[in-house]
Amino acid sequence: MRILSPVGERRQFVEKQIDRGAQGSVIGLVNNGFGNEIANVFFKRLQELLLAKSQVSQVSIWRKPMFTRPSPEHLIDEVASVSQQAVVGLCA
Amino acid sequence: MQFTSEPVDVDDYHAAVELFFERGWTDGLAIVPPTEDLVEAMIRASDREPHEEIGEIPPVQGIATIEKLAVNSVMAGCRPEYFPIVIAAVEAMLEPEHNLNGVQTTTHCCVPLVIVNGPIATQLKFNASDGVFGNGFRANGTVGRAIRLILWNLGGNIPGEVDKSTQAHPGKWSFCVAEKEDASPWQPFHVERGIETGKNAVTVFSCEAPHSVLCYGTVKQMLASLVSSLSTLGSNNVQAMGETLVVLNPWQARQFHKEGWSKPEIRVYLWEHARCRLGSIREVDALGIADQFWPSWVEKENDDYLVPITERPRNIHIVVAGGETYFAALCPGWGGLGGFAVTKEIRQTQEV
DSSP states (O other): OEEEOOOOOOOOOOOOOOOOOOTTOEEEEEEOOOSOHHHHHHHHHHHHHHHHHSOOSEEEEEEOSOTTSOOOHHHHHHHHHHOSEEEEEOOO | OOOOSOEEEOSSHHHHHHHHHHTTOSSSSOOOOOBHHHHHHHHHTTTSOTTOEEEEETTTTEEEEHHHHHHHHHHHTOOGGGHHHHHHHHHHHTSGGGOHHHHHHOSSOOEEEEEEESHHHHHTTOOOSTTTTSSSOHHHHHHHHHHHHHHHHTTOOOBTTTBOOSSOOGGGTOOEEEOOGGGOSSOOHHHHTTOOTTOOEEEEEEEOOOEEEEOOSSHHHHHHHHHHHHOOTTOHHHHHOOOEEEEEOHHHHHHHHHTTOOHHHHHHHHHHHSEEEHHHHHHHOTTOOHHHHOOTTSOTTOTTOEEESSSSGGGEEEEEOSOSSSEEEEEEBOOTTSOOOEEEEOOOOSOO
16 A cells, blocks of 8 residues: 655755854844743843853844744844844743 | 655555554544545545645645645545635635744644535535534544644644644644534625625634533623623733634524624624723733733723723624524634634535
8 A cells, every 4th residue: 555645845945154153243132022021131131141251243132023923024134134143032 | 646745655554554653644543544546536626736835834834735735634534525625724824814833833722713604514514503613523523634634744733842732622633613504694704704605615713612601591691691701811812802703503693683683783792891901901911911912092001991802893703503502602712913714715626
């Protein structure tokens, strides 16, 4: 008996080769956008620590407009246009 | 017919079922092995090409080709004539307002409910009467399960992995009903939502399991019961608005109709009366999410302001289904976070 796999294929993405060193780079932090104020405190503190203890030149924070939806493309483009590295996080 | 899915050769039916369990290709129940001939029959019942892409099922982003939808529909036990309904339901779930990515990953228990309308519901023997949310009917059971298997195999909706639903609900096995149009005094649900009378359609709405409401007697008594059940502080609708579903049984619908109530009038009444005091919502809103969903006209500084459960009356959906007894059902939505109702016409090429 021959049967077929039910699992979906996925598109292949090519990861860009980037220099992952933090020195002198701009880091983007994207707050998932969950309502709790703790998230704002968390991201602000992370920004302070990165600036104080790493040799990054800048840490910018964005917030997703709706925490249950993926980031809109314009936000992704904006983050990518100014950041060498980006971290998306949730704090609850 | 040329397939692109990985073929697997097995000795017999039991070996096929065990293989699907071993590979994590099924939802915890046995399946019908998707042999090439069964998959081909499923695809031929639609007017689509096997390699046509409907979209990607989030969050894993498996590509939903007609072939993959057919494989999963065979596994669920669908008859080929059900397949256009499955396709339309997938198209509906993938509309941005449904936010399937969020539905698949939320900690809330919401599950996409498929509501079938039009002549096809009777022709294919969908249950719209006694026990409408329950078991016993192949059409409801297998169309609902096909959706589940598609969300599982293409979207990766596996509990504890990307599916973070805290307790989930039994609709995750299968969640499909039809409206009892021939016993309803009102316009069918899909027609209210813009589909031409006589056409077939599915609506997908992500919601909680049905909550029973003892809802009997006069219109005044029934409305009081519904208002109380809709406006409980723990509901996502109360804290984050969005949409909700009220399922009236045909007897209740006729009682409302006899006393001159239309569906829009019931919606307005429920919207005006099913409210919670703003200060009481704030007291329980430890996550601090309510403010994000209240429109500007909500008096946010007034603790005594009565906040409605939805932003507007039309976000309270009313469907007629079930047996003719004393009970109604409520299926609260996920709130303003997504899972909103989307209706799609069913494209059929064959008479059923």
